Amino acid sequence: MCIQTARCHIGIGQLPLRVLASILLLSLLSAVGSAAEQFLTLPFRDSAGVEITEGWVYDEPGPFWCEEFGDRCHKGVDYARPNGEAFEILAAADGIAVASRSPGGYGYFIFVRHEFASDGLHYFTLSAHVERGSWVTPFRALAGVKADIEAGDFSAWMPVLRGQKLATAGQTGIGVGVHLHFEVDRGGYALNKTDPYDIEDTLASGRYPADCGSRYVWTECPPIHASTEPRVRYLRQNAPGEVGKDIWTTSVFCYCDGGGGPGGGLDNEALVVGGWGDLYWALLQFDLRGLPSVAAEAYVELQMYQTRSGVVTPITLRRAIEDWDWRLAGSGSDLERLWWADRPDTEFIRDLPQPVVGERYRIDITDLYNAWKAGTYENYGIVLNPPDGSNRWAEFYSSGHSEPQLRPRLVVIPVAQ
Numbered sequence: 001m002c003i004q005t006a007r008c009h010i011g012i013g014q015l016p017l018r019v020l021a022s023i024l025l026l027s028l029l030s031a032v033g034s035a036a037e038q039f040l041t042l043p044f045r046d047s048a049g050v051e052i053t054e055g056w057v058y059d060e061p062g063p064f065w066c067e068e069f070g071d072r073c074h075k076g077v078d079y080a081r082p083n084g085e086a087f088e089i090l091a092a093a094d095g096i097a098v099a100s101r102s103p104g105g106y107g108y109f110i111f112v113r114h115e116f117a118s119d120g121l122h123y124f125t126l127s128a129h130v131e132r133g134s135w136v137t138p139f140r141a142l143a144g145v146k147a148d149i150e151a152g153d154f155s156a157w158m159p160v161l162r163g164q165k166l167a168t169a170g171q172t173g174i175g176v177g178v179h180l181h182f183e184v185d186r187g188g189y190a191l192n193k194t195d196p197y198d199i200e201d202t203l204a205s206g207r208y209p210a211d212c213g214s215r216y217v218w219t220e221c222p223p224i225h226a227s228t229e230p231r232v233r234y235l236r237q238n239a240p241g242e243v244g245k246d247i248w249t250t251s252v253f254c255y256c257d258g259g260g261g262p263g264g265g266l267d268n269e270a271l272v273v274g275g276w277g278d279l280y281w282a283l284l285q286f287d288l289r290g291l292p293s294v295a296a297e298a299y300v301e302l303q304m305y306q307t308r309s310g311v312v313t314p315i316t317l318r319r320a321i322e323d324w325d326w327r328l329a330g331s332g333s334d335l336e337r338l339w340w341a342d343r344p345d346t347e348f349i350r351d352l353p354q355p356v357v358g359e360r361y362r363i364d365i366t367d368l369y370n371a372w373k374a375g376t377y378e379n380y381g382i383v384l385n386p387p388d389g390s391n392r393w394a395e396f397y398s399s400g401h402s403e404p405q406l407r408p409r410l411v412v413i414p415v416a417q
């Protein structure tokens with residue numbers, strides 16, 4: 001699932017030592033990277049109908065230490081058919097292959113060790129979320145796969161040829177819909193992940209998709225059918241402790257010890273819009289650093305899970321026109337919630353369609369996003385209002401939800417170069 005481009009906005013002086021070490025290492029790696037490393041063909045059949053639905057996520061300060069930034073990183077490329085149909089996954093080069101299962105997000109996956117190596121480390125490709133039982137290779141428990149790599153003993157794996165069918169795309173593990181998560185690793189399981197499109201280079205230079213950058217690993221570029229326009233998406237999710245934030249607040253009751261007034265919500269797993277005599281607002285702000293300066297499309301996606309009364313509230317989109325951060329200042333008794341009196345002034349943008357319980361709610365903010373990036377407006381985020389407090393509700397999951405895929409997210413599709 002996920003991108004941020006490229007640009008590192010953190011000053012070098014702020015970087016921890018091991019990150020600096022990684023940068024030096026990365027520079028060395030890029031220096032040795034060359035056209036000689038182009039060894040992969042398309043990892044699926046019928047490429048005409050398959051699109052890139054999510055690209056590599058570069059996050060600050062970079063893709064090679066994403067674990068420090070939690071779920072904001074995506075170190076692979078997702079391919080899917082717009083209609084959600086399955087497709088065949090192919091070996092992208094000769095090698096030896098095994099199927100396995102990850103308890104984490106991959107679900108069932110195929111792992112192929114290729115002959116091609118760089119600096120003595122063999123390349124592997126990983127195809128995740130495959131349909132259960134669809135593989136043609138032997139199956140090994142993940143611990144066995146890791147042990148095989150460690151020992152250099154691949155006797156349990158099966159030789160495969162470039163273009164040979166490996167499995168069928170599915171939706172096992174964490175992910176929405178049938179898709180292939182394709183990953184290029186160097187040296188072992190989920191190690192030294194490589195962006196096959198070198199998005200960092202290509203987007204920065206504006207050459208995509210005519211050129212795949214200087215460190216790409218395909219035999220040709222673009223490695224998808226010519227009639228299919230690649231759509232690289234940038235995805236930004238808020239998570240606790242990050243620059244972006246979201247919260248809900250209320251006009252009367254205080255969701256604090258002792259209750260009563262003067263109106264304040266909770267910084268919990270929910271974002272509540274509605275009211276019954278009173279008003280509940282949801283506020284969201286995303287960290288836009290490193291995202292494309294001009295978007296063809298930008299939207300916020302929220303997962304709606306319930307309405308308290310059985311009736312869904314209409315929602316109005318507004319933009320906040322002043323700063324708000326309950327963690328830094330508050331007029332109430334604590335800094336745990338956004339107090340009603342501290343809510344920002346807003347400006348009306350437009351009325352939104354009604355959300356549906358159990359579905360993702362997509363809010364188009366393309367104009368707003370571009371105005372934020374152009375500096376026309378300061379990015380103080382968006383506010384979702386009910387028209388009144390007539391016991392109509394919409395509850396969405398917030399960035400505080402434990403499952404990343406249910407949290408709010410900002411999706412940005414850049415203008416084609």
Ligand SMILES: [Zn+2]
Pocket residue numbers: 001002054074076077078180181182
């Ligand atoms: Zn993915």
